[in-house]
Amino acid sequence: MRIDSGVDGFDELVGGGIPEGRLYLLSGPPGSGKTTFSAQFITRGAMRGEKCLYISMHETRSGIASDMEGFDFGFKRALGTEGITFLDAFSSDGKRFFGLPGERRERSSLSNRIVSFVQSRDIDRLVIDSTMLLRYFLSDDEDTLIQFLSSLKRTNATTLLISEMTDPSAYTDEHYLAHGVIFLHNYLDDGGMTRGIQVVKMRGTDVDTDINRVEFTDEGLHVHPGTPPGE
Ligand SMILES: Nc1ncnc2c1ncn2[C@@H]1O[C@H](COP(=O)(O)OP(=O)(O)O)[C@@H](O)[C@H]1O
Ligand SMILES: [Mg+2]
Numbered sequence: 018m019r020i021d022s023g024v025d026g027f028d029e030l031v032g033g034g035i036p037e038g039r040l041y042l043l044s045g046p047p048g049s050g051k052t053t054f055s056a057q058f059i060t061r062g063a064m065r066g067e068k069c070l071y072i073s074m075h076e077t078r079s080g081i082a083s084d085m086e087g088f089d090f091g092f093k094r095a096l097g098t099e100g101i102t103f104l105d106a107f108s109s110d111g112k113r114f115f116g117l118p119g120e121r122r123e124r125s126s127l128s129n130r131i132v133s134f135v136q137s138r139d140i141d142r143l144v145i146d147s148t149m150l151l152r153y154f155l156s157d158d159e160d161t162l163i164q165f166l167s168s169l170k171r172t173n174a175t176t177l178l179i180s181e182m183t184d185p186s187a188y189t190d191e192h193y194l195a196h197g198v199i200f201l202h203n204y205l206d207d208g209g210m211t212r213g214i215q216v217v218k219m220r221g222t223d224v225d226t227d228i229n230r231v232e233f234t235d236e237g238l239h240v241h242p243g244t245p246p247g248e
Contacts, residue, residue, distance in 0.1 A: 020142075020175055023061025023090070024054055026240030027214070030229060032222045035197070037141075037175045039220075040166060042148075042191050044182040045201030049212065050231065050238050051179045052076075054201070055144040056085050056092045057237045058177055063100035064091070067141035070134070070174075073105045074115070074150035088237045102138070106150070115154050127154055128165035132172065140174045147179040148191055159190060166194045196220045202228060206247065213246035214238075 019034025028034045035041065043051050055071070062069040073081060078096070081103075085092040095101055106115045114130055135143060145151060148162075155161045169176050178191060182200075192198055197219035203212045213228040230241040230248060 021061055022054075023057040023059075024238050024240060025234075025236065026229075026231075026242050027238075029242040030214075030216050030240065031197075031219050031224055035175060036219070036221055038173050039196035040170045040176045040178065040194070041197040041199060041219075042178050042180055042195040043199050043201070044180045044192075046203060047181065049201035049203045050214075050233070051181075051201060052081065052084065052146060053088070053233070053238050054199075055146060055177050055179060056081065057090055059101060059142055059144055060090055060092050060095040062142035063095035063098050067100060068138055069101045069142040069144075070138070070140045071101060071103045071144045071146075072131070073103070073146045074154065075146055077105050077107050078103045087235075089235050090237045102140075106154070128161060128168065132165070132168045135169070135172045135174050140172070143169070143172075143174040143176040145176065145178050147181055148189075149181050163190055163194065166191060170194070170196070197222075200228075201231070202246065208247070211247045214240055 018037045020037045021028055021034050043054060045051050059069045059071050082093050082096055096103060104114060105111045115127060152162060180191060198217040200215040200217055202215065203210055212231045214231040215226060215228045216224045217226060228246055230244040230246045232239050
């Protein structure tokens with residue numbers, strides 16, 4: 018089964034939708050649209066009556082809600098529904114999950130708590146923002162991250178893992194582990210900011226790996242399949 022991403026035009030790049038229940042990496046430099054893409058993905062899930070979990074280690078619930086206020090795709094409304102659980106490292110629930118700064122936690126216990134939560138609530142869509150901070154919270158041990166991602170792959174959730182990436186050739190473990198990798202590009206040229214989106218891999222799907230134009234509209238990100246960036 019494939020699910021709709023909630024991002025206009027994106028599903029056309031991946032054979033009509035994202036294969037469900039798998040783990041995807043959403044990579045790109047700051048300001049390229051990763052959080053907006055994820056908010057659209059979660060909002061669409063909530064609109065479909067799916068159970069969604071958004072884990073943010075960067076921003077508070079109200080911070081993201083206010084960042085998304087400029088768009089009409091309905092994130093704030095979706096946040097108010099029962100379908101979405103928002104967990105941030107700053108809330109009291111979040112502190113229980115993530116632990117306090119400097120506190121020594123048992124290795125891998127955070128990843129176990131997240132995986133148990135996803136399984137016990139039967140979460141359909143999961144966003145984790147981001148791998149950089151996940152590394153910080155999990156411990157320095159790469160094995161813990163690899164085990165965590167492998168456990169997430171075994172849940173029924175369709176997971177978007179956000180990764181800050183400034184060098185598109187600097188692949189990390191999660192790029193290899195993920196079922197799919199999506200890159201958001203942005204670069205300055207004479208006309209201002211040019212934006213693009215590229216599906217680098219998506220297992221089980223015949224994908225077009227070209228960079229396609231993507232723009233911010235009132236409705237959020239909008240992909241123009243088959244159109245190169247800057248056209
Ligand atoms: N309506 C809009 N039109 C153009 N750009 C926008 C609009 N709304 C937000 N942005 C830009 O989107 C970027 C934020 O996107 P975001 O999804 O937070 O990126 P990331 O999570 O990759 O850092 C900001 O650089 C902001 O300037
Ligand atoms: Mg972001």
